[in-house]
Amino acid sequence: MAEFYQANSSIECLKANIICRKKxxxxxxxxxxxxxxxxxxxxERDASAEINKILNSKAxxxxxxxxxxxxxxxxxxxxxxxxxxxxxxxxxVSNNSHTHKAIFFNTKYYTFGIIIHSFPNIPQIMPxxxxxxx
Amino acid sequence: xxxxALKENNExxxxxxxxxEETPNTEKVILRVPFDDFNTHWEKMIIRYxxxxxxxxKKESFYITGIRNLWKRVNYLELNIEVxxxxxxxxxxxxxxxxxxxxxIINISGxxxxxxxxxxxxxxxxxxxxxxxxxxxxxxSVDQLNLFEMEENQSKLLNG
Numbered sequence: 093m094a095e096f097y098q099a100n101s102s103i104e105c106l107k108a109n110i111i112c113r114k115k116x117x118x119x120x121x122x123x124x125x126x127x128x129x130x131x132x133x134x135x136e137r138d139a140s141a142e143i144n145k146i147l148n149s150k151a152x153x154x155x156x157x158x159x160x161x162x163x164x165x166x167x168x169x170x171x172x173x174x175x176x177x178x179x180x181x182x183x184x185v186s187n188n189s190h191t192h193k194a195i196f197f198n199t200k201y202y203t204f205g206i207i208i209h210s211f212p213n214i215p216q217i218m219p220x221x222x223x224x225x226x
Numbered sequence: 227x228x229x230x231a232l233k234e235n236n237e238x239x240x241x242x243x244x245x246x247e248e249t250p251n252t253e254k255v256i257l258r259v260p261f262d263d264f265n266t267h268w269e270k271m272i273i274r275y276x277x278x279x280x281x282x283x284k285k286e287s288f289y290i291t292g293i294r295n296l297w298k299r300v301n302y303l304e305l306n307i308e309v310x311x312x313x314x315x316x317x318x319x320x321x322x323x324x325x326x327x328x329x330x331i332i333n334i335s336g337x338x339x340x341x342x343x344x345x346x347x348x349x350x351x352x353x354x355x356x357x358x359x360x361x362x363x364x365x366x367s368v369d370q371l372n373l374f375e376m377e378e379n380q381s382k383l384l385n386g
Contacts (some may be wrong), residue, residue, distance in 0.1 A: 100374045119299050124335040172360045178320050
């Protein structure tokens, strides 16, 4: 269980809780690396994605750097989410902070989330470790 | 181009006539190539020409995939609007997508080499739009993680 803020951090799970203030409609994609067909969309403005149900086995992990433990959270400005289904997840709007409301939704299929844009101050506080391509 | 090399050999140099008519008054000497490097010069020229041809073809393929993927995106949004207007149900939408995957589903795969990454960067810069990495990956059928890796490697090369 850990929190991740840096760009290129990712999670993989079977169910996830996602909170954001803006969600795009997204497109249908057939991702060669994940080996799955589904919907890819973007969650913007103070977005977070938390693992609710882990993968059946570690062998199901498709991306080597992604986090798969229960309770792992991605928090950032923009998160790209891939769900292995063709329809939109059902969303609800309620209070997230004292001043702002947010969109809440749960995914019920395989989910892959990756941070596209981190919070603007994160690169100054935590400079990223450059990883070499294997 | 008339590529007949003249027989004149002055200071170990080949004098190449590029003019069409071999008359004494025309400008005979346009290109001067060192005698020893004559073959290597042409080899370099051919390699450069091949690289330019590859770049041109790759750019064209990026533009074509971009238009195709935008067409797919519009098709999917139209289907979604029909569901919102209650003209079709969600089940109908799923069956329509499964029956015509080429009309709605965008295939995403990784870039084969570093050159393609730089060509794609040039194409995106030419568009002069504020595009995020996910939009670029969905429009040009490029894996987002692959883009991140390429960028990291490039920054590593620049920063040392």
